[in-house]
Amino acid sequence: MPHLPDFEAWAIFAKVAERGSFSAAAEELGLAKTTVSKAVTRLEERMRTTLLHRTTRQLSLTESGRASLDRALRILNDGEAVEAEILEEAAIPRGLIRLACTGAFGVRTLAPLIPEFLKRYPEIELDLQITDTKIDLIADGFDGVIKVGQLADSSMRASRLFSHRLPLVGAPALFDRYGRPEQPEDILKMPIMVYTHVREAQEWRFFHPVHGERLVMVQGSIRMNNGLAAVPVLLEGLAITLQPEVYIWNELQEGRLEEVLKEWTLVPVPVHLVTPPGRARPARLRVLLEFLRENFSKQPWAHGIEH
Structure with a gap:
């Protein structure tokens, strides 16, 4: 398989030819002068030809250098354009x-x-x-x-x-019928709704600052895979569930749903x-x-x- 072209060296060569000196090219590119010189030498060895005539006072293109300069400048300009476009995209929301x-x-x-x-x-x-x-x-x-x-x-x-x-909630009328639970295990006497789209849906793991962790295994008589769809069922007093607060904030504030076991929390x-x-x-x-x-x-x- 042929090697990829040495794009970096071609771009450096173009900049040297453009600026007319290794020093000026190195300064503009932010590279050491030796790095610039080695890149051009590496390119010449690869091409098996001389691209630049070097003297202590002057730098000039050889015939091969003139023949390849346009394409080298295109490599340099295209690379600069790509970077400018990406940088602009990174800076401007579009x-x-x-x-x-x-x-x-x-x-x-x-x-x-x-x-x-x-x-x-x-x-x-x-x-x-x-x-x-x-x-x-x-x-x-x-x-x-x-x-x-x-x-x-x-x-x-x-x-x-x-x-x-994830507060444990239900309609006030439901708790009036079944009583308000005092311990996590009390909820097993009530109709429960579980979500089938979450992992370990039937494992309700409560935490208390004094009593520690309590795991309750529930069997839901109602199963759903959507939190919004559950709200009407809760409002009708047909079940209790662990409901994301984001979906029932207004209902809790208005008293249409009630949170119980407030001291027993779940991981947010x-x-x-x-x-x-x-x-x-x-x-x-x-x-x-x-x-x-x-x-x-x-x-x-x-x-x-x-x-």
Whole structure:
């Protein structure tokens, strides 16, 4: 297999020819003069010809040097143009964001923020996919995925947006019928709803500052895979469940739902923006992350926001 062209050496040669000296080229490129000289020598050895006549006072192109200069300058200019374009893209919020998000969170929490984001950054295009199917960030060609819940170990880059509580809730009328639980085990006497789209859905692990951890294994008479769809069932007093606070904040404030076992808490649920691995995100993703954190920080159900 043939070796790749020595693009660096050709670009250095073009800069030397353009500036008329090794010293001037080295200064502009931010390289040592010896590095510039060795690159041109390396190129000449590879081409088996002399590209530059060198004297103590003057530098001039040979016939081979003149013949190859136009293409060498094209390599240099194209490289500079690519870098300038990428740097500009990294600095200015523009271009397409392909973003995925789970159904309930996307509809209830993310979608209302989209109009303001697009008005603030008119040069950004958005392709938002709200789906509960598993997303492969790289294979499916997404720039980012908003994930609710604990993350599996991954090489992807994850930025925490916020965390929300999982209070144990039900309608006041339900607790009037069954009584308000005093211990986690008391809930087993009540109708329970579980979520089938979360891991270990039937293992409810409570924590108390004095009594420690308590694991309750529940058997849900009602099963759902969407947090928003569960709200009407809860309001009708048909079951209790561990419900993301983000979906029922208003209902709790209005008293239509009631939180019980307040001293027994569960591990808060984190929400992350996950993006492909890499040291730097383009500006369009950076401003999206900042925008989401800014807006979530105003919400009473959002905790642990990083700035």
